Amino acid sequence: MNKKTTIHDIAKKLDITASTVSRALQDNPRISDSTKKLVVKTARQMNYQPNSIAAALRNGKSNLVGVMIPTVDRNFFGSIVRGIEEILNDSDYNVIICQSEDSHEKEKTNIKTLLKAQVDGIFASYAKETVDFRHYEEILNHNVPLILFDRMQNHFDVDAVVIDDYKGGFDATEHLIEQGCRNIVHLTGPDNVSIYKDRKRGYEDALRKHGFPVLQENIYQSDLKLEAGIRIGEKLNKLSKLPDGIFSSSDYAAIGAIQVLKKSGIKIPQDIAVVGFSNESFTNLVDPSLSTIDQKSKKMGHFIANTFLERMNKKESYTPSRKVLTPELIVRNSSLRKEHSKQNFIKN
Amino acid sequence: MNKKTTIHDIAKKLDITASTVSRALQDNPRISDSTKKLVVKTARQMNYQPNSIAAALRNGKSNLVGVMIPTVDRNFFGSIVRGIEEILNDSDYNVIICQSEDSHEKEKTNIKTLLKAQVDGIFASYAKETVDFRHYEEILNHNVPLILFDRMQNHFDVDAVVIDDYKGGFDATEHLIEQGCRNIVHLTGPDNVSIYKDRKRGYEDALRKHGFPVLQENIYQSDLKLEAGIRIGEKLNKLSKLPDGIFSSSDYAAIGAIQVLKKSGIKIPQDIAVVGFSNESFTNLVDPSLSTIDQKSKKMGHFIANTFLERMNKKESYTPSRKVLTPELIVRNSSLRKEHSKQNFIKN
DNA sequence: ATACTTGATGTAATCGATTGCACAAATATA
DNA sequence: TATATTTGTGCAATCGATTACATCAAGTAT
Known part of the structure; x- marks a missing residue:
């Protein structure tokens, strides 16, 4: 049918060579203005679309980048991807998204896939499960720029963009203290993921700063999913002495706990004030709206x-x-005891 | 530094030609088993990675497909993408995701981008805003297979995968009627988007089937975002006679309305039962958990x-x-009056 | 009038994998 | 033994764009 037009077709039509056409289209100074205009005009007429694959092969550059994240349907990761696209699309790059689903195996195959696709760069956030990082070395061996973000460790000397998780944890905890909490529980994630360690340190330091003891029995470790929050909520429910504050390293776990606590008649934030982490999109849809830490995604x-x-x-x-980006505490109703409803999205 | 190894490098090492290497790697029957084994082994040794761009150029096939959706951070679209990837990655395709953000302009530039990237196929769901479809013709002119999903119209004779929105609307409404609702309001979207029209028809037919009148003043049109739900909730609040059921074509709008109604002391589902649409991930995080229609994404x-x-x-x-896929009604607490809490995710 | 710039374009190789056709050697058939 | 067929490889073109280098005409300097 209608074959795609190439620079050779244009060249033939104008009785010049393909190299001149190529140069003209690239606005090369060595081509006269008159030919340039002619070529550009003819290209438009013939509905010429450059074949980026041919260019990619010749230039050794695919103009593709790969982004690997645990999952796309978490607000944080989704909007990181958007942010990346906003910048890169203007520079003619396309973005391939791979989801690791926090699995080490998927992470490995994704990296293979991306390298095979000849991406010009890989931006990755480690899977939670990952403890062995040899597959990342593959990327460096291939001379492909690697940028780590959010979750990372110091294994490689590569670019990294992270937020100050320590400060996030500190601010969240201090805010709870300011709201009158005296016995604050912390929900944390696997210890091999540094972001959780850092947030925990922030929590601990905030307690110390204000003269509160750091109690190991107040720290609950889990995968931080909704279900984990539910389980922990049930545990808290059975305690002889309820905590009066929860700082969770995940919005999901926070919501899970809140659901259970509400069921048994505990008032949020009056009895227990809660702060989550990530500013997931559902955090202002739930009741009460969830205070959280925005990660500037x-x-x-x-x-x-x-x-x-x-x-x-x-x-x-x-x-x-x-x-290192600075996170922002977003105060909503789940932790606001003093000026109730002030930050609520509904007027009055 | 360490140049990538090509089939020529392997050929040189084994003192054969690149064409033999190429054939051997493709398991071509015309190559002897012994050479095949040798080549495969050497390729592994030399850490050979095929350059898919070169293959793409030669074959006129990029092994890339483009998916264009309004946004990635909606559960429905996110998991469609996952579903697509699950199948296509096994066939060595990569997926480029583009977000139209429901804007006609973005949709146009995205299509250009994808065509320039020489994708082998485009899967798209129309932007809400789009009423002019000429840019889609471009895709067909380029001989690129187009598959439409979810939102579509009958402009083009192309493959399409949709759900039975009519049935979704019908089932949701009939469920509300079964729960005792007698005055059901419907929140719908722009009329140029067929999915909303179909859901509305389902709503209307369900009312008729059970002998209820279809009242135009009970149908509220909007962009179906959270804020629209809030505004509509405020309007409902001011009515002399409150409705006793809401069927919303969007989970977001449903939540917006619920938030307002709850504020003014209205009980969900006792006073007003609510069913949304899409089974967004937050629907079982909110209070009460939101009944909805799952779209089998x-x-x-x-x-x-x-x-x-x-x-x-x-x-x-x-x-x-x-x-045409069949949607599934998911009954949760926002509409369940008869056996309260039965479907709740928390045991007891 | 000769040599030397400058400007504009053409020639041909290149990127790496693929594949139709040619060709030699080995085997089968007459 | 002569011819036909099979088997395994090599040769060279191809995909489309890019670019170092060559070329050639016109213009400038000596």
Whole structure:
């Protein structure tokens, strides 16, 4: 049928060579203005679409980047991806998204897939499950720029964009203390994931700063999913002395706990004030709306993309950098005892 | 540094030609078993990774497909994408995701981008805003297979995978009637989007079937976002006679309305029973948990992917098909008056 | 008038994998 | 023994865009 037109077709029509056409389309100064105009016009007429694959092969550059995240249907990761796209699409890059589903195996196959697709860069957030990082070395062996974000460790000397999880944990806990909490429980995740360790440190330091003891029995470790929150809520329910505050490293776990506690007549935030982490999109849909820590996900996406673009320019002698973003405490009704409803999205 | 190894490198090492290597790696019957084994072994040793871009250029096939959806951070679309990936990754395809954000302009540029990336197929769900479909013709002009899903119209004779929105609307409404509702309000979306029209027809027919009048003043049109739900909730609040049921074409709008109604002391589901649409992930996080219609998103993804694969095989003389999936009513606490809490996820 | 720029375009190789056709050697058939 | 067929490889073109280098005409300097 209608074959795609190539630069050769244009060349033939104008009785010039393909190289001239190519140069003209690239606005090469060595081509006269008159030919340029002619070529551009003819290209439009013939509905020419450059074949990016041919260019990719020749240039050794696919203009594709791969983003690997645990899952796309978490607000945080979804909007990081958006942030990345906002920047990169303007520079003619396309984004391939891979989901690791927090599985080590999937992570491995995803990396293979992306390398096979000849991506120009890989942006990744570790799967929770991952403790062995050899598959990441593959990326570096292939000379593909790697940028880690959010979840990372110091195994590799690569670019990284993270938030200050310590500060997030600290601020959340201090806020609970300011709201009058005296016995604050913390829900944390697997210890091999540094973000959870950091948030926990923040929690502990905030307690210490205000003269409260750090009690190991107040720290509940889990995978931080909804179901884990439910289980922990049930445990809390059975305690002889209820806590009066919960800082959860995950919005999901926080909601799980709140659901159970509400069932047994406990008032949130009056009896127990709760702060989650991530500012998931459902946090202002639930009742009471959930206080949380916003992770500046879009901004993070922008940083990742810009870091990548810089890296592509400097080519040699590039020194990886680390960017730490500051999270923001968002106070909603689940923790606001003093000025009730002030921050509620519904007027009055 | 360490250049990537190509089939030529392998050929040189074994003192054979690249074509033999290529054939050996493809398990071509014309190559002897001994050479095959040797080549495969050497390839492994040299850590050979096929350059898919070169293959793409030669074969005129990028092994990329583009998925265009309004947004990735809606459960429905996110899991469609997952479903698509589950199938296509096994067939060595990669998926590029584009978000239209329900904007006509973004949709246009996304299509350009995908075509430039030489994707082998495009799977798309129309943006709400879109009323002019010329940019979709571009896809067909380029001879790129197009599969529409969820939101679509009959402009093009292309493959389509949709759910039976009419049945979804009918079932939701009939369920409310069974729960004793006698005055059911419906929240619908823009009329140019067929899914909303179909759901509305389902609503109307269910009312008629049970002998209730269809009242235009009971139908509220909006963009179905959270804020729209809030506004409509406020309107309902002011009515002299409150409705006793709400069927919303969107979970978000449903939640918005519920939030307002709860504030003014109205009990859900006792005073007003509510059913949403989409089974968004937050629907069982809110209080009360929201009854809704599940759209079989993952299954839809599977269908889309498989339709595409079939299409790629049959090449010529292909007749587009239309697959209609059956949605499922999920009854939760926002509409369950008779056996309270039975379907609640918390035991007892 | 000769040598030397400058400007504009063409030639041909390249990126890496694929594949139709050619060709030699080995085997089968007459 | 001569011819036909099979088997295993090699040769070279191809996909489309890019680019170092060559070329050639016109213009400038000496």
